[in-house]
Each structure stands twice: as structure tokens, then as C-alpha cells.
Amino acid sequence: MSIRRIDPHAERIRRNRLHPRHHELVRPAWRWTSAEGVTRIDPHALGAIGPNGIKRIDRSGGAVDAGPAVAREAARQDEAVPSRRPVTIDEPAGYVMVVPECLEGRLSDHDRDLFGLAHQLAEDRQVAVVAVTFQPALEGLEEAGADRWLDLSALVADGYAPEARLAALLAVETAFSPRHWLFADTFPGGGDLGRRLAAKLALSGEREDERVAAGVWQVADGQCLSRAADRQDIQRRLPRILLALAECAEPLSETRHEARPLTLEARFQSSFQSSMAEPGEAGIVDRGRVAVDPQRIPLAQAPFILSAGRGIGDWEGYHHAARVLGASEGASRVAVDDGHMPRARQVGATGTFVSAGCYVAVGISGAVQHLQGITKCQRVVAINSDPGCDMVKRADLAIIADGDAVLAAVCERLGQPRAAEPSEAVPEAGSGALSKEERQHVAA
Ligand SMILES: Cc1cc2nc3c(=O)[nH]c(=O)nc-3n(C[C@H](O)[C@H](O)[C@H](O)COP(=O)(O)OP(=O)(O)OC[C@H]3O[C@@H](n4cnc5c(N)ncnc54)[C@H](O)[C@@H]3O)c2cc1C
Secondary structure: OOOOOOOHHHHHHHHOOOOOOHHHHHHHHHEEEOOOOOEEEOHHHOOEEOOOOOEEOOOOOHHHHOOOHHHHHHHHHHHHOOOOEEOOOOOOOEEEEEEOOOHHHOOOHHHHHHHHHHHHHHOOOOEEEEEEEOOOOOOOHHHHOOOEEEEOOOOOOOOOOHHHHHHHHHHHHHHHOOOEEEEEOOOOOHHHHHHHHHHHHHHOOOOOOOOEEEEEEEEEOOEEEEEOHHHOEEEEEOOOEEEEOOOOOOOOOOEEOOOEEEOOOHHHHHHHHHHOOOHHHOOOOOOOOOOOOHHHOOHHHOOEEEEEOOOOOOHHHHHHHHHHHOOEEEEOHHHHHOOOOOHHHEEOOOOEOOOOOEEEEEOOOOOHHHHHOOOOOOEEEEEEOOOOOHHHHHOOEEEEOOHHHHHHHHHHHOOOOOOOOOOOOOOOOOOOOOOHHHHHHHHO
């Protein structure tokens, strides 16, 4: 028989919230055994305050056992800014070049995977991983893993210029003789540029055996695996130029690199100038971007989605906001079932899986079936009147307010308010649509 012993002194301290040792002794109180021998759990003692100020329940009790509340909060703050080990390379023994896509001017997850792969290839810590970019300002290169940063924007004008970019990369090739070149296997981005580079080097006779490995998703022991049709893999010897798929390697999470600026010597710049075609002779002329109706982009590929749920009352205001923001429209299943949105716009497990860079969910509670459809979105913004809903917990940024009012304010701030004031959506006879009040009543 086990006898439960009580320390009366500790019990007194536990009851006295002002005692300096109170937090220390109150820890185990989240779970105890009652006099009847039943395990009791205090739900209020479970969990910790998350980064967005919302309480997260941790049923393991780990967060509670971790220490007094003050110490837990300090630990949480430490976790929020994890310290990375700084890595510096002063005299690189060689270079691995990474040409990130930088879609929309930012490093993508795919780009970070490329840097992870580059470090896998660098093996020797004295080999520097170089970010070769065509834009002057780029954030996050240090965390991504760039030891050096070679910005070629001064040589190549912005826009679609594969010939000029190729000429610039050839100058880099001559200047640094990199051990590897890594591109994201996308079209018309890195996939096109990497193939051009390999073809040019092979045709010029400099490296006749230069062949790219495309669709690379794994590299190990001097071999690489490329994804072919019918989900078959091709294994081959590791070439110098790799066009890699997303998730080809783990992005770096423990180290912070310098991204020290690297320059192309003047003589290589002049070789670049001489290799460039005269303005009238260029094979490709960039005539600028073509405006695309965001509603005609397939939802799965849309980069920016404004999604609506049952919390929307002013549907005209919502469509107007999507037009003003240039966003593709998405919807929760309830918004579709209620007849506000077409079935093709439904996001989620039984709708479309989206991968937007920015996903704005207005009046969507964040049911698990909906959240399954947005796992690949880079940034999620929730606009919801309920601070405790799951969409707010999932979001990177949450606005706790009336969805219609926020959308109207955004349009107004952008100088394009709706001509008419948003109506309170009085349903037309026989339309089947419920007014906002009716819907809130039903929800209640
Ligand atoms: C088998 C199955 C498959 C499913 N598949 C899908 C799917 O693919 N996609 C999908 O979306 N759902 C799917 N569902 C439905 C899902 O479970 C939810 O019912 C649905 O996602 C809820 O939609 P909602 O968030 O728009 O509505 P609700 O859950 O009712 O949420 C409305 C939200 O709006 C907020 N709100 C209310 N008024 C305002 C206001 N004035 N301003 C701001 N916010 C406000 C509320 O706080 C609430 O968070 C599926 C369900 C099943 C059973």
C-alpha cells in the first residue's frame, strides 16, 4: 500500500501566492491524485501563452513542468528568437553557386531548400555557398545559408532577360569556377537558365561533358536521384549543374551565415559586356508583363487569395475588395453551400489545395478540413471577430474585427472605396441567401 505524505510547510507556500517560492511549488498542481485515488487534471494550469497571445493547451503538461510561470515566459521569448551558430569563412577553398528564384522579391521555401542542398554539397566547411541574385535588396540570405552574396543587378536590367542573365552567369563561371551550380527546377525561372548555362558551356567546348541533372530531389554519395515521368526515379552520377525540386534538402535552421558581398572583377564585367548582343540583335525582347485576371488563374496556383467564409455579410463589398487588391477569390465550404460562391472556389480537403504566398481568410473559422487545404500557403492572414477561432491560431497575422468593415477600410485606404455604402445584404425574394443577422442567428 502506498502512503501519500504531505509536507505542511510546502502546502502553506503553495497556497500563498505572494511567497517567493510559490511558483516553484505550485508546478505539480496541474495533475494530482485525489483522496479517492483518481487522477485529477487542472485544465487552467495546462498550456502556455503562444506567440500571438493565445493560450495553447499542451496536454503533456511539459510546459507546466518546465518551471515557474516567469521562467516559462523567459524560455518562450528565448524560443521565439532561437540563437543560431554564426558561421564565417574567410578564405574559401571553393564555391557552390545558388541562383535563387526570389519570386515576388523574396526568398521562397524552394530557395531555402536549395541553400540546404548547397551546404550538403559543400561538405567541406571551407567551401563557400554563394547566392547569385539579380536584385539589389534581398532579406534572409544569412539565415538561408549564404556565405557570400553576388548581386548581378548592376549588369542585368530587371525583367525577363534570359540571354543577359546567361551572359552574366558565364562571366561568374569564368571568374570563380564553381564546384556546383544550383537552380530551382522551375519554368521559366531557374529550370530555363540552368539548362541554358549547361548547353552554352557544352557547346563552347569549355566543358563538353557538362550535363544538367533536372528534377533532382535527393543527393547522396556522389549520386543524385531525379524524378522522371510516372513518378519513376533516375539515378545518376552527380553532375556540376543541378536543377532541384522543392524539398530536395532540409533548409538550414541552426546556423547563421555572413552573406558577405562578393564582387565580379572589372575584367570579367567587360567580358560580359562584350559577349552581350547589340540592342537590336537580341533574340528575346521583354515587352513587359501581361495583365492577368486573378480569377482566371487556377486556384491551386494563385499567388494571392482572398478567401471568404460564413462571416462575410456584404458579398458585394468582398468581391469589390478582391478586385481592388488583385486577389483570386477563394471560399470555405459553408460559403459555397450557402450559394455565395461557386464550387470551384472552395478551398480545403474536399475543394482545392492552395499554395498562395499570401492567403487572407475573412470570416472563416478554420475547420480542420479547411486548414488541410492551406498547409502550403506561405503567409496566412485571418480577419475574424472571434480571437479564439482556429484560423486565428493558424494565422501569421490576425485582425480581430468585423470582416466587412476591414475590407471596406482597406479599399478606402487604397483610394478605391465602393461607390455605394455596403448594404446589410437584405436577401431578394426567392434568392435563398440569408441576411447577416439571420446567419448569425442560425450560427448561434
Ligand atoms: C467531409 C467534410 C469535408 C469538408 N470539406 C471542407 C472543405 O474542403 N473546405 C471547407 O472550407 N470546409 C469543409 N468542410 C466544412 C468544415 O467542417 C466547416 O464546416 C467549414 O469550413 C466552416 O466554414 P466557415 O469557416 O465559413 O463557417 P463557420 O465555421 O461558421 O465560421 C464562421 C466564422 O466567421 C466568423 N465571423 C462571424 N461573423 C463575422 C464578422 N462579422 N466578421 C468577421 N468574422 C466573422 C466567426 O467567428 C467564425 O469564425 C467539410 C466538412 C466535412 C464534414
